[in-house]
Amino acid sequence: MLTIYLTRHGETEWNIAQKLQGWLDSPLTEKGKRNARELGARLKDIEFQTVYSSPSERSLCTAQLMMQRRTCPFVIEEDLKEIHFGDWEGQNRQVVSENYPQAYFNFWNAPHLYTSETGENFFELEQRLLAFFEKLKSLHQTGEVLIVTHTVVIKMLLATLKKQPLKKLWSTPPFIQDTSLTIVECVEDQLEIVLEADVSHISQEQEQVTER
Template identity: 40%
Template sequence: MRLYITRHGTTEWNIEKRLQGWGDSPLTEEGINRAVSLGESLADVDFDIIYTSPQKRAMETAKLIMGNKNTKIITHDGLKELRFGIWEGMELDEINEKYPEEYYLYRNRPELYIPIDGESFKDLFNRVESFLEELKAVDYRNVLIVTHGMTIKTLITIIKGLTLDEFSSLPVYTGTALNICEVKGGKFELIVEGDISHIKGYEKFDESY
């Protein structure tokens, strides 16, 4: 089985550098274009199924990637973004100003981060691990997964066999960056990481945070 893992397209809050979490904001024109371009680059891949976060920005991205294809889309709560609680909708600079210690741990020491009315990284890891265990039990050839920045970072951490302590060593991949993983004998192997070859003008809309 081959997993194609991507983040939703650029949103309005991405441009404004606001944390979204379980909140949502619309895809921008750039986000729509990225999703369409990724779909064009994957046009020759016959996807058996699409798993997506139930959040609108991810679902819309999945539909844009598929275009006119009728591939079944399944929403999965395990693919939701990390819930940021009272930080959701706030600009990053404002969070850093009001909650400097918590924000430092969020960015640099995830194993020590304690959310304010949100989820811990341990919570996120638990639900992502459960999702991956479910995938091991199905028999597909090609699976598209559309999810979120922190969720993808968690997926890649687990796939690489890293620990939560090593989570911060990985980047947050920009919108529609593509990761590809082979699943054989219940083991995961990352074969493509952070591919942005389909994105034009990437440096103008880099929301990797």
Template identity: 40%
Template sequence: MTKLYLTRHGETEWNEKGIMQGWGDSPLTELGKNQAKWLGDRMKDLHIDVIYASPIGRAFNTAKIVKGDRNIPLITHDGLKEIRIGGWEGLNQEEMKSLSEENYYNFWNVPSKYIPTGNGESFYEVKERAFEAINEILEKEKGKTILIVTHTITLKSYLTALENRDIDTLWDPPFIKQTSLTEINFKEDGYDMPLVACMEHHEYAKKEFNEFK
């Protein structure tokens, strides 16, 4: 059996301001670093053979925090990058909407009709890229336990492809919150998914913080 854990990076400064990042980047906030630490604490007693991360700083730095001082290989893979959003990169929601209200609506509601600007990618392209990248990792690391640290749309695109769903279901619940944990077990006869976007470690951390405040 091959066990795959999937997570999203911690909160960033641009997340906090509602700015689109795409292939751009901004530093993890203190909360973002804590979110990564909470996930690291949750996973510290779980055996992990290898960690793969998007090379974009927010994901790679989250992976480093989750890894901690454990002797686990940490490998970057370009196929795990977030959707490339071209002319929208660095803009906030209102600025994107002002460029094209219809395209903005389609991005969040009808991904099949979203038209990328500049050198951006379509949702179809990200779906194909993410599925191909993760399948490549699964084949290379067959029989191992793998952690992948990536981005919301990349992760959601992979799940959409894995479950053979239409691209317009991409934003269906659950939402992939920061450092939420998804677990997939691949067996000879298929796969099962015991965890999807699990946030239990956030609740534990919140309770602990309140107790010692």
């Protein structure tokens, strides 16, 4: 059986500033680094065959902090990038909502209607995500792998596995906190959710952060 450990990158400076990141990047905060190390400690006894990471620096840094001195192949996977926001990237959410009111509303409230002239829609994200997981299943029939990626990627995967309508993407739990842990097992070529967005490794004193 193949077991997939899936996590979101640690908190970043743009998360704090309420800026959309997408394919752009910003450094991890000290809190983000701490949470990554704590998740690594939680998973210290798992012998990962491979670590797959989005090429975003925030994901790569999270993966490296989790693994510390452990030796394991690292694979940078383009299909694990966050959804591409196009012209929105690097902009504050409030500014985007004012300049693109309908598109921004659709992103959060009617994702099945969301379109982007310079970025991706959710259907395009889903296609590259499903392509990656088909490749993953062909490469790993058994063992454990770690995937470090992004909020919308994880939400999209969970929704797809649950056969959840896209329009309910954001209205249905879970909330994807930084370094939250999701576990998926591949049983007879089918992906089954074992654990969703668990943050038991994070100190309860830490307040939740805004997604992405």
